[in-house]
Amino acid sequence: MSLNLDELKKLQQKKYRHEFGCFLAEGEHLALELEKAALHKPTLRTSELYVTEEFQHWATTLRKHVITDKQMAQICDTQTPQGIVALVPIAALQLGQATPHSATGEKERAIYLHEIQDPGNLGTILRTLAWFGNFRCLLSPGSVDPFNPKVVRASMGAIFHVPLEVEVPLETLSANFKRIACLDMQGSSLSAKAFKECDCYLFGNEARGVPHEQLQKLGAQPFAIPGSGAIESLNLATVVNMCAYELNRRP
């Protein structure tokens, strides 16, 4: 899967990440998380490391290429690259969980994010989904690219653990899921038994949500997080995280 320097540079752009089928994860922390995830997810073992001289003796089971500091600076997104960057195959992330067990031992649930825009929000959501385990993350067309360096960084390695699918059209959900839940201002409380019984959880764009008409077409069941009424909305990642917490809450 080795790429030449010109190709590696191009991975800053979404178009080429998807054309080459891989993305970069910068820094030692992410490289360590990648190795850890690869223990349980063999497809991740085709990942490769590009390192500067400083890291040439870094112990790894992955294939390692030594490059110059200048080359590292050219392929990295950060101002001060850490001297180690992993090249990760996207296909490896579409398969099952990197962790063999989940927090609750329950069936896998899908989190569908419709046109999510903020890389920090997506990274935080992935971190929470990996924390609990047993979640799959589906992204609609027009969402931020999960292989964007900002998302990868904010995920703190969670991106290697959560199965991810991109460009999943909203209309296909009803064919693949039996009970779709959505979050709304009005609806049953998250603590209702019906919430746990859904198999797909749908969340809208940060500013616009999901159009009501489309929710109705999908037969999505509305749930709400009751509040004091002081402010109009919660942060999107906050809402997803509270839902993930509720689904993993042990009574």
Place this chain on the structure above:
Amino acid sequence: MSLNLDELKKLQQKKYRHEFGCFLAEGEHLALELEKAALHKPTLRTSELYVTEEFQHWATTLRKHVITDKQMAQICDTQTPQGIVALVPIAALQLGQATPHSATGEKERAIYLHEIQDPGNLGTILRTLAWFGNFRCLLSPGSVDPFNPKVVRASMGAIFHVPLEVEVPLETLSANFKRIACLDMQGSSLSAKAFKECDCYLFGNEARGVPHEQLQKLGAQPFAIPGSGAIESLNLATVVNMCAYELNRRP
């Protein structure tokens, strides 16, 4: 409370915000949220608006000063100022809630953040605390300044609703609270009855947490969010938000 232009410019710096006892909230959305909060919190009514000509007829009960576009650009933190900025007295935010009722009708609880650094995290936390109501936010010395423009923006107006106290030393907590909870890797689950019975909830710095020795001195009771073990930690704001959710969860 009017300040001259030089003084307004200085409010970009924490030192002057605390010296003058006020901070700026930029943009129409925050101005509207401020007006809404002032309905229930009369001390906020001494806030003033600085507006460009475009906004000179903006309907408000607050005192309004018209300034030039150039002056607006000088006092604002954002690249493209929106033409309206509110000057808000800090003292008004240390008092009770701007909202007359809470989600659950329960007693007020304190959220203590120890050396929190990230403005986005603090803004998100305030948004959640305002959403539920009945929370007070205490910040340790060395925390990010809550009147920092980035926090104010990320709070989406929640900063006007949640009573805030800054520079609260960790050591003073045991004198003021009966039962202090902290989040840890080991501990009872958040869903345990004992969690709801605490009156102060303590959260550590994003990277370092709170030193164990200090937690022991305070007699803080540890609680945990059980996970799959795939990743090492959750985002700080995520943890606080899940706790706030649990405290307001209706069984």
